[in-house]
Amino acid sequence: MARKTNSKKSTPANTPTKQKKKVAEKKPSTIIPKERVTKSVDELIKYTSKSQESDKEEEKNGKKQLLEDDEAELKKDLQLIVVNNKSFTGTSKSxxxxxxxxxxxxxxxxxxxxxxxxxxxxxxxxxxxxxxxxxxxxxxxxxxxxxxxxxxxxxxxxxxxxxxxxxxxxxxxxxxxxxxxxxxxxxxxxxxxxxxxxxxxxxxxxxxxxxxxxxxxxxxxxxxxxxxxxxxxxxxxMPRGTTLNVHLGNLEWLKPEEFVDNILSVSEQLIKGFPIRSVFIKTNKSPVLPLYYNQDVLDELVAKKEKTQEKTEDDMVTIDGVQVHLSTFNKGLMEIANPTELGAIFSRQVNSAKKRTSDELEKKSSESETVKKAKN
Missing domain, CATH: 3.40.50.790 (Ribosomal protein L1/L10, domain II)
Structure with missing residues (x-):
């Protein structure tokens, strides 16, 4: 009698094979991943400690004056920087x-x-x-x-x-x-x-x-x-502007995990209550570390900017080779004016447009120089 084997060939065609269950992706329990906040707090603690050691070394070598207690404490002051899509309080001061x-x-x-x-x-x-x-x-x-x-x-x-x-x-x-x-x-x-x-x-x-x-x-x-x-x-x-500074306390006041809990709690309440664009964390003397970006809000800002640019482009006319923005009244005046006299009639608008273009080029040049220096 032939012996049955467990090979695939011996499996009947209608026998269902076991399929692996798809493991559902685990959604983060917080809007900002806790691991990201934990790592940022740890990095700021390390940075502050190194900065303190460097200050002590410089003081020891006479290269730096002894820091006042208040100034030393300020270096450890932890802050949350929250950027809103619009003013936090509107036109009124709260x-x-x-x-x-x-x-x-x-x-x-x-x-x-x-x-x-x-x-x-x-x-x-x-x-x-x-x-x-x-x-x-x-x-x-x-x-x-x-x-x-x-x-x-x-x-x-x-x-x-x-x-x-x-x-x-x-x-x-x-x-x-x-x-x-x-x-x-x-x-x-x-x-x-x-x-x-x-x-x-x-x-x-x-x-x-x-x-x-x-x-x-x-x-x-x-x-x-x-x-x-x-x-x-x-x-x-709450500021009248779009940037909120939240004082979270001195780095020595709480344990790192306690700071993380407070940061997550504060951030989530603000993100749920306002169209928050981004959230950063820093101490008074440290670099800024990003914690959160709201892509939907950023996309909305870009769409608004593009819409404004399109509207502005529709209102632009060319006079003496210069792109000039004219009001509806001035556009009507342009249609009935002598084409050879447009430069003189709209000289104020032409000069203003030239100056604006010159300023923009100067600004771009300055930004380019800054980037080159930063890279070097």
């Missing part, structure tokens, strides 16, 4: 900070680091005139101490009008604080009371918090909102 959720508190490590820094980490609370006597620093201590939060001073709007009315006194008082919290019902009136200078820095710009429940002052509501900001939120100042 004094109110936007609060973004983060996993790891910026203020806790900031306060710990301040123990050995020139400036102490202090918190100011600004309440309504009618609520100032309803709470004391001791009341807040009992509610917040377990989280390591201390409110250093409580004032009301009236204090800013009287005790700190003088510019020097007000400026010196406000500059003491690293976090200023204010009742959300009075926060819009504070720019006039605190002065515009206070709003130049995020740390001295008031963060709006709720203090009321059922239209009445509530100690529980107040303390819960203080905890929320201190432990899980990051205030950012």
């Amino acid at each position: 004094f109110k900070l936007k609060l973004l959720n983060i996993k790891h508190s910026l203020y806790k490590p900031w306060k710990e680091a301040s123990l050995t820094a020139v400036k102490d980490f202090k918190i100011l609370l600004i309440l309504k005139d009618s609520d100032i006597k309803k709470v004391s620093e001791d009341d807040l201590f009992d509610k917040l101490d377990s989280e390591g939060i201390k409110i250093d001073e409580i004032i009301c709007g009236k204090d800013l009008k009287t005790v700190y009315k003088a510019y020097e006194a007000r400026s010196a008082f406000i500059s003491q604080f690293s976090l200023i919290l204010a009742d959300d019902s009075i926060v819009t009136s504070l720019p006039k009371l605190m002065g515009v200078k206070a709003y130049n820095k995020v740390e001295t710009t008031p963060v709006a918090i709720r203090t009321q429940a059922n239209k009445e002052f509530s100690l529980t509501t107040l303390t819960n909102n203080i905890k929320k900001v201190y432990l899980n939120q990051l205030p950012i100042k």
Whole structure:
């Protein structure tokens, strides 16, 4: 009796063969790949460490003056640069900070680091005139101490009008604080009371918090909102322009993986809320590292630019060998004018077009020289 073999020839034609299952591509769990952010943070830590070593060596050899503590700290200041497709706030200037959720508190490590820094980490609370006597620093201590939060001073709007009315006194008082919290019902009136200078820095710009429940002052509501900001939120100042700078803290304040979590959280909230074009990361003295590009937004920008160029080209006419842009009225005038006199009639437009062409050529030449130098 012939022995059966397991060769392909002995397999019946109608026997289905096992097919390999297609492995579905694993989609990244975050908009920006976590690995990219991790690598960028690691690279910036290495760069900053090398820069510090180089500074110390130069100081040792007398080639460089000893760095001030503040300047040395600034080198480790981590920032997220976010570029929007259009203005973040439109034509109006926004004094109110936007609060973004983060996993790891910026203020806790900031306060710990301040123990050995020139400036102490202090918190100011600004309440309504009618609520100032309803709470004391001791009341807040009992509610917040377990989280390591201390409110250093409580004032009301009236204090800013009287005790700190003088510019020097007000400026010196406000500059003491690293976090200023204010009742959300009075926060819009504070720019006039605190002065515009206070709003130049995020740390001295008031963060709006709720203090009321059922239209009445509530100690529980107040303390819960203080905890929320201190432990899980990051205030950012929205610019009128298209570039946003987000302060993420000193590189020594958090672990690398904690920075990565916060960067991913902040980036995703901004990308979902605005037509963000690109996101970069850097320290004050480091190169800029790219984290994200939105191709759809970039394509939209290119399409708009091409459309504008096409429209401009349609409006162009040639006078004395020069491409000139004319309005509808001037085009009509051109049709009835003597062709030999066009150069004289539209001399202003012709000269302007010549100057613009000359400037563009000069700019291109300058950019070309810059690129050549960079390559060398």
